[in-house]
Amino acid sequence: MSLHSFKVTLLGTGTSQGIPMIACECEVCSSLDKRDNRLRCSVLLELNEKNYVIDAGPDFRYQMLREKVKDLEGVIFTHEHKDHIAGLDDVRPFNYLNNKDIDIYCSSLVEIALRREYHYAFSGDDYPGIPKLNLIPIDKDHSFTLKEGVRILPVELMHYKLPVLGFRIENFTYITDCKTISETEFEKLKGTEVLIINALREKEHISHLNLEEALKLIDKLRPKVAYLTHISHLFGTHEEIEKKLPENVFVAYDGLKITLK
Numbered sequence: 001m002s003l004h005s006f007k008v009t010l011l012g013t014g015t016s017q018g019i020p021m022i023a024c025e026c027e028v029c030s031s032l033d034k035r036d037n038r039l040r041c042s043v044l045l046e047l048n049e050k051n052y053v054i055d056a057g058p059d060f061r062y063q064m065l066r067e068k069v070k071d072l073e074g075v076i077f078t079h080e081h082k083d084h085i086a087g088l089d090d091v092r093p094f095n096y097l098n099n100k101d102i103d104i105y106c107s108s109l110v111e112i113a114l115r116r117e118y119h120y121a122f123s124g125d126d127y128p129g130i131p132k133l134n135l136i137p138i139d140k141d142h143s144f145t146l147k148e149g150v151r152i153l154p155v156e157l158m159h160y161k162l163p164v165l166g167f168r169i170e171n172f173t174y175i176t177d178c179k180t181i182s183e184t185e186f187e188k189l190k191g192t193e194v195l196i197i198n199a200l201r202e203k204e205h206i207s208h209l210n211l212e213e214a215l216k217l218i219d220k221l222r223p224k225v226a227y228l229t230h231i232s233h234l235f236g237t238h239e240e241i242e243k244k245l246p247e248n249v250f251v252a253y254d255g256l257k258i259t260l261k
Contacts, residue, residue, distance in 0.1 A: 003150060003170060006261040007046040011063040013229045013252045014038025015200060016083040021233050028233040035238040035253035039063060040083045041176050041230050047150045052076055054167060054174055060087025073147065074103030078176055079164035080113035088118060092131050101132040107139060107165060140165065155188045157181050160207035168192065172260055176230050179207050194260060195223040196252060198230035211244065218249060227252040
């Protein structure tokens with residue numbers, strides 16, 4: 001099914017500790033620029049007027065409230081780290097208010113983590129108050145289709161030694177927690193026109209792209225526009241980072257909305 005409407009909202013653009021970071025008084029954490037306040041990474045996809053989120057981290061509840069999300073079809077997970085799965089229990093209001101289970105699209109590694117962290121949701125005991133989840137397995141070798149008929153192509157990325165998934169929907173691609181990508185998987189990204197990609201900081205990091213690496217990947221892919229996300233307080237302020245970017249690359253910020261159709 002083709003998309004007649006496609007909107008992306010950046011729910012969170014910060015790294016695992018968010019910005020401001022607890023107990024930190026650096027220039028970035030003390031900034032009065034609202035764009036420097038960054039919740040943990042997640043995006044809201046509005047696909048043909050149906051809502052999905054990629055990742056549900058510890059700020060999920062507030063992100064849903066801030067964006068006034070009234071209905072949710074599913075959660076699509078990139079990987080199992082806590083800053084990407086810690087808010088899943090807060091899908092419960094959607095269970096109750098909309099009288100439906102929430103579809104959970106995840107790899108086998110993420111499923112193991114979810115069954116461990118939310119064991120009560122998978123116990124088989126239909127206890128009142130537990131989240132109602134419908135697990136749907138996905139992997140890098142197969143595209144998957146949402147209930148509305150929208151096709152999503154998973155792309156395997158390496159987060160140091162951990163495989164994580166990025167996602168491509170038509171000419172849009174979302175990448176987070178990436179350090180490297182194989183040539184085979186890179187082929188899946190060709191033709192991307194709008195790219196959201198992680199860029200932790202300027203200094204090299206063992207498991208995340210830094211600014212130089214992210215810009216090299218962007219230059220190789222040549223999207224029309226790219227946005228940097230998963231940003232650390234060590235990177236600098238929003239205003240400072242923007243001065244270092246080419247004209248088609250921008251710093252994402254919480255609440256940024258992108259209309260693709």
